[in-house]
Amino acid sequence: MNVLEINNVTKRFGNLVAVREVSLNVAKGEMCAIIGPNGAGKTTFFNLISGFFPPTSGSITFDGRDITKLSTHERVTLGMARTFQITEIFPELTVFENVRIAAEVAGGFRLRPWINRSEAAAVHARVEATLKLVSLEAKADRLVGELAHGDQRAAEIAMALALKPHLLLLDEPTAGMGDQETFQITQLIRRLHRDSNYTIVLIEHDMRVVFHLADRICVLDQGRMLAQGTPQEIAANEAVQAAYLGNAA
Amino acid sequence: MSAEQTRKLIVLAAIWITLLLAPYWMVPLGGYTALATRVLVLGLAAMSLNFLLGFTGVLSFGHAAYFGLGAYGAGLTLKYLAPSTPLALIAGMLLGGLCGAVLGTLIVRRRGVYFAMVTIAFGQVFYYIAFQWSSLTGGDDGLRGFSRQPLDFGLFKIDILSSADNFYFFVLLCFALAVGAMGFILRSPFGRTMIAIRENERRSRFLGIPVERHIWIAFTLSCFFMGFAGALYALVNNFADPRGLHYSQSGDFVMMAVMGGMRSFWGPLLGAAVFVVLQDYLSSITVNWMSFVGLLFVLVVLFFPRGLLGFIQRSKA
Numbered sequence: 160m161n162v163l164e165i166n167n168v169t170k171r172f173g174n175l176v177a178v179r180e181v182s183l184n185v186a187k188g189e190m191c192a193i194i195g196p197n198g199a200g201k202t203t204f205f206n207l208i209s210g211f212f213p214p215t216s217g218s219i220t221f222d223g224r225d226i227t228k229l230s231t232h233e234r235v236t237l238g239m240a241r242t243f244q245i246t247e248i249f250p251e252l253t254v255f256e257n258v259r260i261a262a263e264v265a266g267g268f269r270l271r272p273w274i275n276r277s278e279a280a281a282v283h284a285r286v287e288a289t290l291k292l293v294s295l296e297a298k299a300d301r302l303v304g305e306l307a308h309g310d311q312r313a314a315e316i317a318m319a320l321a322l323k324p325h326l327l328l329l330d331e332p333t334a335g336m337g338d339q340e341t342f343q344i345t346q347l348i349r350r351l352h353r354d355s356n357y358t359i360v361l362i363e364h365d366m367r368v369v370f371h372l373a374d375r376i377c378v379l380d381q382g383r384m385l386a387q388g389t390p391q392e393i394a395a396n397e398a399v400q401a402a403y404l405g406n407a408a
Numbered sequence: 409m410s411a412e413q414t415r416k417l418i419v420l421a422a423i424w425i426t427l428l429l430a431p432y433w434m435v436p437l438g439g440y441t442a443l444a445t446r447v448l449v450l451g452l453a454a455m456s457l458n459f460l461l462g463f464t465g466v467l468s469f470g471h472a473a474y475f476g477l478g479a480y481g482a483g484l485t486l487k488y489l490a491p492s493t494p495l496a497l498i499a500g501m502l503l504g505g506l507c508g509a510v511l512g513t514l515i516v517r518r519r520g521v522y523f524a525m526v527t528i529a530f531g532q533v534f535y536y537i538a539f540q541w542s543s544l545t546g547g548d549d550g551l552r553g554f555s556r557q558p559l560d561f562g563l564f565k566i567d568i569l570s571s572a573d574n575f576y577f578f579v580l581l582c583f584a585l586a587v588g589a590m591g592f593i594l595r596s597p598f599g600r601t602m603i604a605i606r607e608n609e610r611r612s613r614f615l616g617i618p619v620e621r622h623i624w625i626a627f628t629l630s631c632f633f634m635g636f637a638g639a640l641y642a643l644v645n646n647f648a649d650p651r652g653l654h655y656s657q658s659g660d661f662v663m664m665a666v667m668g669g670m671r672s673f674w675g676p677l678l679g680a681a682v683f684v685v686l687q688d689y690l691s692s693i694t695v696n697w698m699s700f701v702g703l704l705f706v707l708v709v710l711f712f713p714r715g716l717l718g719f720i721q722r723s724k725a
């Protein structure tokens with residue numbers, strides 16, 4: 160069953176066509192990587208999926224439901240969570256508080272002027288389990304703004320995970336990282352996929368990461384879907400080599 | 409209990425003891441009880457504004473409108489409807505809060521400077537209504553001809569009109585209820601979403617928080633508290649002034665909040681205390697008292713950007 164179905168989606172900004180008739184299906188439990196040169200429309204494509212703005216044409220289905228016209232927070236409520244190329248966190252709150260807000264919203268408490276003991280305990284347990292998953296449990300009481308870049312990334316992923324998403328969208332999770340941090344985040348994403356069976360779509364520049372992680376790779380170029388396939392197929396694809404890998408080499 | 413929690417409890421106890429004993433220590437220091445009452449009421453208004461400014465991160469420059477509406481609501485109730493102090497307070501709070509709820513639906517779609525501008529514009533609308541509708545509001549002269557009524561408990565009555573101390577304790581009780589409610593909300597899951605919106609609106613949205621709806625709720629709650637403070641202010645003066653709705657009054661509230669420390673819960677009360685006491689003292693010496701208050705404000709913003717209380721907290725830590 161497909162978690163996400165994108166049918167012929169186009170996004171225009173004035174005369175610029177940022178995304179042109181792109182279709183993509185993501186199956187449950189799949190890890191799909193989107194690659195492409197700068198300006199290929201990857202982030203625009205992500206923004207369309209997560210509801211940052213509506214597509215000019217085309218439709219998006221999530222868990223069998225048409226979400227083309229839904230707002231961001233409605234999509235999140237249905238089970239879609241994302242992280243950003245530039246980390247979006249609550250820098251002046253602790254790691255625990257960051258993740259607790261996500262857990263409380265996911266628990267349906269966001270409008271509640273009180274929370275009882277057992278509910279608070281359930282939220283607490285959820286936050287601790289999530290922090291453990293991303294190996295941040297020792298830093299729970301630190302301010303997120305004071306953490307190293309890699310840990311901030313992990314905290315952002317933890318917030319997304321606390322929402323109990325059916326689909327995780329990661330926008331360049333290793334952007335701006337050194338080798339050590341890249342390795343850690345890659346291992347984390349791999350664990351989320353292999354062990355916890357999350358369905359993940361990620362944008363990534365680092366080819367080592369992409370070929371290491373992805374079940375399937377989609378190549379965007381100038382707003383179009385140039386090719387899709389397994390890492391082996393993409394590596395062997397001549398059009399991709401010409402448009403993208405060839406340039407990089 | 410951790411050392412941090414113990415310290416917080418001690419600070420909290422100190423604040424309430426200071427407030428409870430104010431009529432006894434202010435007079436020997438050269439103050440008077442009515443001054444302490446004004447500090448409480450304007451402090452409550454500044455804290456209500458800061459509920460929005462400091463904890464949701466949106467700046468309203470027209471909050472005096474809801475303060476003034478509360479004052480007129482209380483005054484008109486006492487003058488025309490019923491000689492009951494509690495009823496006047498409720499009426500004032502409802503008038504401020506409900507007007508805030510209605511206008512809030514339009515205001516929350518804007519952010520930053522535009523949010524501030526729209527709040528000023530709506531605030532001025534109420535100012536001109538109060539100013540022009542003389543037959544109801546007394547126009548430029550303000551609303552007169554009412555006074556706070558004794559608290560009637562059936563078996564006995566408490567005189568809050570002629571006894572300044574009784575009135576102070578009554579206002580302190582009202583203040584405690586309102587501030588308690590604010591603190592309770594801020595410690596709730598909803599309160600944490602307010603702080604989330606302040607910290608990072610985009611992240612909040614992508615956590616599934618409908619940001620506009622939450623800002624609207626915070627705005628509306630803030631207007632209810634503001635209306636309540638305004639109603640108390642009408643009782644303090646036995647008078648409602650159209651200038652209480654003017655945007656310059658809104659500016660005073662913003663000054664109190666920023667001067668005291670808008671990231672701290674109690675900061676605006678300290679800001680209001682400094683503002684009111686300086687005003688009381690300086691205005692007996694010079695008509696240009698505002699330039700001195702303004703100078704202090706500039707110094708605080710330049711040297712203690714987290715406000716007076718923020719500075720005190722930081723230097724202790």
